[in-house]
Amino acid sequence: xSDTVPxxxxxxKAHKLIAPYIHHTPVLTSxxxxxxxxxxxxxxxxxxxxxxAFKARGGLNAILTLTEEQLxxxxxxxxxxxxxxxxxxxxxxxxxxxxxxxxxxxxxxKIKAVEGYGGEITFCKNTPEERExxxxxxxxxxxxxxxxxxxxxxxxxxxxxxxxxxxxDCQEKLDMIFAPVGGGGLLSGTALSAHYFSPDTKxxxxxxxxxxxxxxSFRSDRIEKAPYVKTIADGLLTYLGDKTFPIIKQxxxxxxxxxxxxIIQSMRYLWERMKLVVEPSGAVSxxxxxxxxDHFKGRKxxxxxxxxxxxxGKLPF
Amino acid sequence: xSDTVPxxxxxxKAHKLIAPYIHHTPVLTSxxxxxxxxxxxxxxxxxxxxxxAFKARGGLNAILTLTEEQLxxxxxxxxxxxxxxxxxxxxxxxxxxxxxxxxxxxxxxKIKAVEGYGGEITFCKNTPEERExxxxxxxxxxxxxxxxxxxxxxxxxxxxxxxxxxxxDCQEKLDMIFAPVGGGGLLSGTALSAHYFSPDTKxxxxxxxxxxxxxxSFRSDRIEKAPYVKTIADGLLTYLGDKTFPIIKQxxxxxxxxxxxxIIQSMRYLWERMKLVVEPSGAVSxxxxxxxxDHFKGRKxxxxxxxxxxxxGKLPF
Numbered sequence: 001x002s003d004t005v006p007x008x009x010x011x012x013k014a015h016k017l018i019a020p021y022i023h024h025t026p027v028l029t030s031x032x033x034x035x036x037x038x039x040x041x042x043x044x045x046x047x048x049x050x051x052x053a054f055k056a057r058g059g060l061n062a063i064l065t066l067t068e069e070q071l072x073x074x075x076x077x078x079x080x081x082x083x084x085x086x087x088x089x090x091x092x093x094x095x096x097x098x099x100x101x102x103x104x105x106x107x108x109x110k111i112k113a114v115e116g117y118g119g120e121i122t123f124c125k126n127t128p129e130e131r132e133x134x135x136x137x138x139x140x141x142x143x144x145x146x147x148x149x150x151x152x153x154x155x156x157x158x159x160x161x162x163x164x165x166x167x168x169d170c171q172e173k174l175d176m177i178f179a180p181v182g183g184g185g186l187l188s189g190t191a192l193s194a195h196y197f198s199p200d201t202k203x204x205x206x207x208x209x210x211x212x213x214x215x216x217s218f219r220s221d222r223i224e225k226a227p228y229v230k231t232i233a234d235g236l237l238t239y240l241g242d243k244t245f246p247i248i249k250q251x252x253x254x255x256x257x258x259x260x261x262x263i264i265q266s267m268r269y270l271w272e273r274m275k276l277v278v279e280p281s282g283a284v285s286x287x288x289x290x291x292x293x294d295h296f297k298g299r300k301x302x303x304x305x306x307x308x309x310x311x312x313g314k315l316p317f
Numbered sequence: 318x319s320d321t322v323p324x325x326x327x328x329x330k331a332h333k334l335i336a337p338y339i340h341h342t343p344v345l346t347s348x349x350x351x352x353x354x355x356x357x358x359x360x361x362x363x364x365x366x367x368x369x370a371f372k373a374r375g376g377l378n379a380i381l382t383l384t385e386e387q388l389x390x391x392x393x394x395x396x397x398x399x400x401x402x403x404x405x406x407x408x409x410x411x412x413x414x415x416x417x418x419x420x421x422x423x424x425x426x427k428i429k430a431v432e433g434y435g436g437e438i439t440f441c442k443n444t445p446e447e448r449e450x451x452x453x454x455x456x457x458x459x460x461x462x463x464x465x466x467x468x469x470x471x472x473x474x475x476x477x478x479x480x481x482x483x484x485x486d487c488q489e490k491l492d493m494i495f496a497p498v499g500g501g502g503l504l505s506g507t508a509l510s511a512h513y514f515s516p517d518t519k520x521x522x523x524x525x526x527x528x529x530x531x532x533x534s535f536r537s538d539r540i541e542k543a544p545y546v547k548t549i550a551d552g553l554l555t556y557l558g559d560k561t562f563p564i565i566k567q568x569x570x571x572x573x574x575x576x577x578x579x580i581i582q583s584m585r586y587l588w589e590r591m592k593l594v595v596e597p598s599g600a601v602s603x604x605x606x607x608x609x610x611d612h613f614k615g616r617k618x619x620x621x622x623x624x625x626x627x628x629x630g631k632l633p634f
Contacts, residue, residue, distance in 0.1 A: 028340075028365060029340075031367070047592045048345060048592055272426075275593065275594040276365075277588055277589075277593065312585070312589060315632075317629055317630070
């Protein structure tokens, strides 16, 4: 695995490597949302990606850049969400075993999805310590390679390909791109792709008020934890890593926070107006843009819709 | 308005005419559904079309092919559903007035959408006679041009452009295309596009058991009404017209019926697996294919997802 910040060539290579396995997701537009925001918005629909989220990109690149030797004992990670599916899916593509540690309160639909991709699940209590401990036990027993959900340069390079496609598919230059931030894998990848492939395009992060670690870290210049954690955007609960934070600090223009009500309103626009199933975390970038739309009138704006894995029986509307 | 069955040139002209106003909707695929059906399926996502349904195509072509003289008193139609929005939307594009007759029990979300496009709504009781009578009154008073939701060759040529794009965007030849049938506007257009642009591609119709008029008409060789009308697919309740029926009779391979349970199951696959908001009528073509999948193993199949206008507060799951 690479131990330097992805450069232009790394991202291009990642894109070529994963292209046969991913969807080149469409970029869609909405007159309604353009009118509402008085801007020209281009939505990169990673909710339509394999496994229903952009995480397939990072998982694939991480696994496809491992050597046969590194892969022979399989791969492992802990995740209650989209990264679990991404690693199970990606390992299956190369015929490697995937040992997935999932909290014992994970939604059944996500457990079934991991099983569907052939992942071997070990359940544990839902604390960071228990997750970490369980993964360490698996590594000791199997020799599997650990793939961190975001603090991993190969993962970051994979996530960067979403913004790369968005930039390439928009015929006009984007003034800015909005991406959500949890651990910062997608955000740092987006920042790097903008830097290399469209250097005049600014990158903004959207973050839930109820997981406001990145905004604090961005302002204070060191990795901070959120003062409290309580949000519907369950994919964005974690804090930045020592690989994602410096990239974000260097390349991001600002981190903008949004309330759960604003997230749900944006989610509703996406479902009702664009006919897209987007999970709460996936609507955070749109919510951040809408909240600040008066500053961006007349601009060309890329917005990454990150995922669509939501329990249809538990909708917030 | 044209009074002959659309030919290749009519459809090509319609496509050029409406292209600036419509979305060129994406063709998406799903490994899950390919595996389930042991086939290669290409979904034409007209749920992502302007107004949330393919009907924007037919409405636009009908209005754009009217003369200034014909347009000067506006246009009118009756519809509780997507055609109402299509006509209001299309009339607004050319600056014409749209008088829309809607049943007084129409869903609020559809009423608001028509108003949003600037349509002038007249409410009436929800019987065919009352709708027809109210439209006639409007024509008498305003001189507006009537645009039938499906029994109109310009509408049929517009709807044909969905299958034309599907055929052009699939790099390989499709063995068959599935479309749902209500009044037959989309189905006859699909049949004509297959005939002209991919003559070896067969066209099948999906129809709800609870609105089984087309299957009877197809077998008996005359326009029949359904023995009973009761289905969740509220966009497909009507029967064929004297313009749509002959095209369907000549060019369709078969009409396959599906139950509401099968429709809801397909809808659920589309929402959960493909992250697409599709209305019940829009999932009928997939339901018909899945029900008969054993006959189509290994084939390349186009499936038109027709619309996504559904009340999020009233989901069947």
